[in-house]
Amino acid sequence: MGVSQLSIISLITLDPAAWDLLITSRLPRLLAILLAGAGLSIAGLVMQQISQNKFAAPSTSGTIECAMLGYMLSLLIFGDGEALWLIFLTAIIGTLAFVKLIQSIQFKNAIFVPLIGIIFGNIIESVVTFIAYKFDALQNLSNWSLANFSNILQGDFELLYIAVPCAIITYLYANQISAVGIGKSFATNLGLKYGQIVTIGVILVSIMAATVVMIVGELPFLGLIVPNIISYYQGDNLKKNLPNTALLGACVVLVCDLISRIIIFPYELPVSMFISIIGGLVFIILLLKREANDR
C-alpha cells in the first residue's frame, strides 16, 4: 500500500518499475518498521530488568533525550549529525547516570522512577532545545526526532540492523540480566559481577534506542508497554520473553504505521502520533491494574 500503485501482478510480470519501488521504498519501510519495533521493545525489556522497575524504558530514562543531545553535539562539532559514536556515547552515559541515580535512591513507590526519568529527560531536552535555538538547528532536530517511516528509502535504514546483534547479545546475557533484575545480592550470590552486567545492559539499551531515534524518530511508550504486556502473560524470564517481545513490538509498530497511512490517504500522519495515543492508553490501563493488584 502506498501512494504509487504496486500490484502483485506487476511484480510477477517482473515490471522493473514495480520492482524498483518495492526494493527502494516498500521493503526498506517494512524492514525499518519491524526492526525499530523489535529493537525498541527489547531495549525497554532490558531496561526494566536492570533497573528493577516495570515503568523504566528508553523514553522514561532519558536515553532518547541523551541521544538527541549527542546528535546536537555532533551537529555542532562536526557540522553534521553523523557522528554515530558520539550519539551512542552520550546515550550510554546518560542512561548509566540515570540507572545509578535510581539505584542510589530508594523509592517508596515504583512510579517515581519513570517520573524522575521523564524529568531527567526533559532537562536534557531543554538543554538540547537551547543549543538548537542558539545555533538555529531547531528544524534539524524536530525532523530528526519525529517518528515517520515515510522518508525511509533503501540506504537510509540499514543501521537499524544493529538491533539484530544487540538482540543476540541480549539473548546470550538473558539469564544474567534477569538475575540482576531480582537484586544485587541475588546476582552477586550467583557469582555475577553486578556492575558489569548493568553496564552491558545499559549499552545494549542505549544503542538500540539511539539507533531507532536516529533513523526513525521517537516512538513513545513502545518500550514501556510491549514488555509489560508480555510480562503480564508470560512472567519475566528474559530468555523466554525475548522473541515474543520483539514480535509484538514489530507488530504494534506495523499496525500503527498502517493506520497512520490510511487515515488521511494519500497523505500520511507521523506514526508517533498513533503510538502515543495507543501507548498512553495502555500505559494508564497498566497503571490502574497495578494499583488494583497492590491493594
Place this chain on the structure above:
Amino acid sequence: MIKVENINKQYAGKLVASNINVAFEKGKVTSIIGPNGAGKSTLLSIMSRLLNKDSGNVYVDGTELEKWATNTLAKRLAVLKQSNNLNMRFTVKELIAFGRFPHSQGKLTDTDHQVIQHAIEYLDLVAIQDKYLDNLSGGQKQLAFIAMVMAQDTDYVLLDEPLNNLDIKHSLQIMKNIRRLAHEMNKAVVIVIHDINFASCYSDNIIAMKNGEIAIAGNVDQVIQASVLESVYDTPFKVVTLDNQHVCVYY
C-alpha cells in the same frame, strides 16, 4: 570451614563490626542473634562478599575471600538476603533454576534438572512449582528461595532473617528444613534470626552480638542463659527448660 579473623567495618563513623573472630563448621546450624543494629547482617554480608570489610580476613576453606573468583565461590557459598525484588514474575521452578547458574552458566544439563527436581521435592514444592512467585504467600516464597539456594549445592549457606514476616507454621517448616540441610547434607548453615526461641531450639551453635561485637559465641547451652541474654538485650530474661530445650521468657 569459614573462618572470620579480626573483621572491622565502619558506617558513617560508627563501628558496625569490631574485631570479630569466629568460625563456622560444616554440619552445624549457627544462629546469629542480637538486638537491632548489633551488626548481625553486616557480618553475614561481609562473610559472603556482599559488603567490603575495612580490615581483617575471611577464609573460606582456607582461602581468603578476595582471592576467590566470584563465580567459583558461588559453588561453595550461597547467601540469601531479604532485599530481593519480588516484582519480577518468575515461576518457582525458574527461580530455583537460577541456583544452577554458577554450575552451568544458564545452559541447564540433565544433572541440573535432577538437582532442581530434587530441591523441589525435598522442600515439598511440587504442587506450586509452576506458579508465579508474586502469587505465593510469604512462607512459600521463602521456601522457594531456600530451594534455589539448595539447588546451588554449596557447602555454606548463609540466610539473612529467613523467618522475616512468616507465621508460626511456616517458620517451623523453614527451621526444620534448615536443620535438615545442615544435618542430612552436611552443610554449614548460618542464619541471622530475631526469634531467640527458634534459635535456641533449632541451632547447634549461637553467636550473640551487641554493638558490633561478639558478646558470646558457643553452643546452645552456653549462650541461652538468663544472665548472658540479659546483658545482650538489656532486658530481664527467664530461661526455662522444656523437653531438653531451652525456652526464653521475656514478657
